[in-house]
Amino acid sequence: MLPSRFLAVATLLLSLPLQALAATDSIVLGMGCFWGAEKRMSAIPGVLDVESGYAGGDAERAGYRDVLNLEKRIQRGRTDERNHAEVVKVTFDPEQVSLERVLIGFWENHDPTQGDRQGNDIGSNYRSAIYYNSDTQRDAALATRDAYQQALSEAGYGAITTEIAPLRNYNRAETYHQDYLKKNPNGYCGLGGTNVAYPGTVPGDGQQLASAQAPEQLExxxxxxxxxxxxxxxxxxxxxxxxxxxxxxxxxxxxxxxxxxxxxxxxxxxxxxxxxxxxxxxxxxxxxxxxxxxxxxxxxxxxxxxxxxxxLTPAQQRIAFEQGTERAFTGSHLDEKRPGVFVDPITGAPLFRSDTKFESGTGWPSFFNPVEGALTYHEDRSHGMRRTEVRSASSGIHLGHVFDDGPPPTGKRYCINGNVLSFVPDSQ
Structure with a gap:
């Protein structure tokens, strides 16, 4: 015998008018990784719920590990079983948003020309797909596909590879996958598709006639x-x-x-x-x-x-990232005396003004004072010595060491590898 709470729900559903029970519709869409797909499709006005799941494969029951393990066997040629795709089940109110609008959001928010992949996510489980539950959905999927193919072709893209088939073997994804980007805002951001607008729309807004241009391609x-x-x-x-x-x-x-x-x-x-x-x-x-x-x-x-x-050259890389040292009297800028500033060779951030440079006789460019905030200091016990290493604060690269035998007013000698300095002369 059913618990009373289930009988109450069943009684309520039976008492509702037929049109109320049919007030929503849903369609299952594969757009690559379902995290970004869920976020994108949820943003469409009139969409009531987006659920991550797996569909389109041969197995009646499957979870995340099942899909990944089967894909490995497929890639190794050990099975011809059809794998599930990562999908989202989009539930919407047809009175607020049309099926066509939902499908336009699908087309615009991923690249449907990539086959068994989406970006760097490679495998049949990342294929583009529309799994329909009625002839009406099938016809809409085919019609919008043909319209979007024309726009993609005009933009230089290839043929759409989206699988359009009846829905089968849908499985809800694990709870931690649901609303993933809401729970994990550090998740990656998708690019939002090809940036090719569905005919007559602005990319990402299929309800409006094009009143603005897509972001222009760089010249x-x-x-x-x-x-x-x-x-x-x-x-x-x-x-x-x-x-x-x-x-x-x-x-x-x-x-x-x-x-x-x-x-x-x-x-x-x-x-x-x-x-x-x-x-x-x-x-x-x-x-x-x-x-x-x-x-x-x-x-x-x-x-x-x-x-x-x-x-950077290999020699520069050895100094910058491996704490290397150029041989004395072989580096750059040893004799540079023009007014100007020595900067980080990667970031361009100022390190030393030329008026703080002095002749130390050591064979390396030497300075008695850095630009404020330009350096960080680190203990260095390599080679049996105890020294203070200096690095660029902007990029973190190794520059050299600082010693307490410099001239006034600081008494410091910043002994720097010239090959990891760039020089910018003052404008005349």
């Missing part, structure tokens, strides 16, 4: 083709804002930098692979990607180290 003529850093951002990405506040807003490096909300590089420039998260910093040389740094969580020193390995 190659405005950039430094020889070497250029491009920061790919997204509007609703908190880590993009953090990177801008901590790094971009204080940029003084010799490397030219520009940021963009458009996930495509300038016309004629080439990315090595698709972008999958923001911020992504890509270094281009001669219009081709040579390296990238994806994501940012306040790890400023790690970012500068990445950039340093791209722009």
């Amino acid at each position: 190659a003529s405005d950039l430094n083709r020889e070497r250029q850093l491009i920061v790919f951002e997204a509007e609703d990405c908190p880590f993009c804002k953090q990177f801008r506040a901590e790094v971009l807003d204080h940029w003084s490096s010799d490397i030219p930098v520009i940021s963009t909300l458009n996930p495509r590089p300038p016309q004629g420039w080439e990315l090595e692979k698709a972008l999958f998260a923001t911020p992504t910093m890509v270094l281009f040389e001669d219009g081709e990607e040579v390296s990238r740094y994806t994501g940012y969580k306040g790890d400023k020193e790690r970012f500068w180290k990445w950039l340093g390995f791209q722009i």
